[in-house]
Amino acid sequence: MTGQEVAFLILAVIGGLAGLLVVTSRNVVHAALYLVVALASVAGVYLLLAAPFVAFVQVIIYVGAIVVLILFGIMLTRAPVGRRVLDNTLRARVGAFVIGAGVFVMLTVFLGGAFGSERIANQTATATAALGDSLFRNYVLPFEAVSVLLLAALIGAIVLARRD
Amino acid sequence: MPLMYPLVFAAFLFSAGVYGVLARRNAVMVLMSIELMLNAVNVNLIAFNAYLRDQLNSGQVFALFVIAVAAAEVGIGLAIVLLIFRNRETVNIDEVDLLRW
Numbered sequence: 574m575t576g577q578e579v580a581f582l583i584l585a586v587i588g589g590l591a592g593l594l595v596v597t598s599r600n601v602v603h604a605a606l607y608l609v610v611a612l613a614s615v616a617g618v619y620l621l622l623a624a625p626f627v628a629f630v631q632v633i634i635y636v637g638a639i640v641v642l643i644l645f646g647i648m649l650t651r652a653p654v655g656r657r658v659l660d661n662t663l664r665a666r667v668g669a670f671v672i673g674a675g676v677f678v679m680l681t682v683f684l685g686g687a688f689g690s691e692r693i694a695n696q697t698a699t700a701t702a703a704l705g706d707s708l709f710r711n712y713v714l715p716f717e718a719v720s721v722l723l724l725a726a727l728i729g730a731i732v733l734a735r736r737d
Numbered sequence: 738m739p740l741m742y743p744l745v746f747a748a749f750l751f752s753a754g755v756y757g758v759l760a761r762r763n764a765v766m767v768l769m770s771i772e773l774m775l776n777a778v779n780v781n782l783i784a785f786n787a788y789l790r791d792q793l794n795s796g797q798v799f800a801l802f803v804i805a806v807a808a809a810e811v812g813i814g815l816a817i818v819l820l821i822f823r824n825r826e827t828v829n830i831d832e833v834d835l836l837r838w
Contacts, residue, residue, distance in 0.1 A: 578738050585746040592750050592773055596757030601766065608769050611750070615776050618743060622787045627779075627800050634804050639772060639811050646765045646815040650822045661760055661831070669759030677752035684744045691740040693788045699797060707793045708801070719805045726809035733816035736823075 577695075581621050588614030601647050609640050622693070626701045743784035751777035764818045764828040768811055775807045 591610035598604040612635040619628035660666055708716060750773050757770025779800045786796025822828050 575738070578742070581738060581742055585742065589746065589749050589753075592753040595773060596753050596760065596766075596770055601763065604766060604769060608772065611773065612776060615750075615780060618746065618780060619783050621738070622743060622783045624783045624786065624797050624800070627783060627797050627804075630801060630804060631779075634808055635772070635776075639808060642811055642815055643765060643769060643772075646768070646818055649819055650765060650828045661762055666760045669756050672759060673752040673756030676755050677748055680748035680751070681745055684748065685741060688740045688744065691788065693738050693740055693743075693784065694790070696787065696790065699794055704794050704797055707795070708798050711793050712795075712798050715802060719802055723805060723809055726813050730812045730816040733813070733820050 577621055581618065584614045584617045584621070588618070602644070605640060605643050605647060608643070609636055612636050612640070623696050623698045625698050626704050740784060740788050743780055747777040747780040747784070749777075750774070750780070762829045762831055764821070764830050764833075765815070767830060768814045768818070771814075772807060772811065775803060779803050 588611050591607045591614065594607040595604050595611060598607060612631065616628045616631040616636075619625070619631060661669070754770045754772075754774030754777065757773065758767050761767050761770065782796040782800045782803070784796075786794060786800075789796075818828050821833055825833065827833070
């Protein structure tokens with residue numbers, strides 16, 4: 574087992590545990606902070622998969638912006654603390670667990686059947702210049718579409734949240 | 738590294754997100770679970786990008802698009818949640834049933 578694999582397994586265990594705590598924690602603020610841990614370990618996984626630019630974008634956008642936005646949302650809605658108000662009934666939670674576990678088992682079995690013996694070859698990290706080349710040459714149209722989407726979302730959020 | 742490592746990690750994150758969306762009542766918690774699911778998709782995109790050694794780095798480019806769309810989604814989602822809270826004093830998704838027939 575190489576050092577890369579060991580590092581990946583450590584990150585995956587941390588990220589998986591944090592992800593579980595995000596969806597089971599009783600305290601809303603704790604859940605948001607566990608989300609930070611999960612997102613940061615996903616950023617580490619990107620680094621191991623030779624995608625440093627995406628890893629840093631992940632840290633900046635997710636950990637820096639989205640989690641802060643979610644914390645503001647928690648504060649502004651006076652989110653209550655405690656399982657009774659946060660979670661559905663036990664019956665609904667058992668159903669949700671069955672569906673979640675079923676999705677996990679199904680994905681693992683099918684993906685294992687399709688890609689079980691494949692390996693990711695060691696490679697140098699993607700240069701940011703190469704990524705920018707691809708983004709602004711081959712994918713410039715989707716890029717522009719995303720910019721329009723962001724503008725629409727910006728205006729929509731202002732219109733929705735404005736007090737008039 | 739075996740391709741299954743990141744795939745199983747992504748599948749686990751996605752399943753945790755599915756559980757969270759179904760089991761939580763608070764709308765902000767549902768949004769957080771959706772972020773987990775989007776991240777699982779991104780891990781898959783990056784893993785297959787590395788596996789296929791794509792010359793155009795399509796997987797990484799689309800991961801960036803997914804991140805941008807996720808930012809827009811959480812912005813709009815929280816605006817809607819704030820609006821609901823202002824009007825109804827609650828963000829529990831089972832009490833917001835205006836559209837239920």
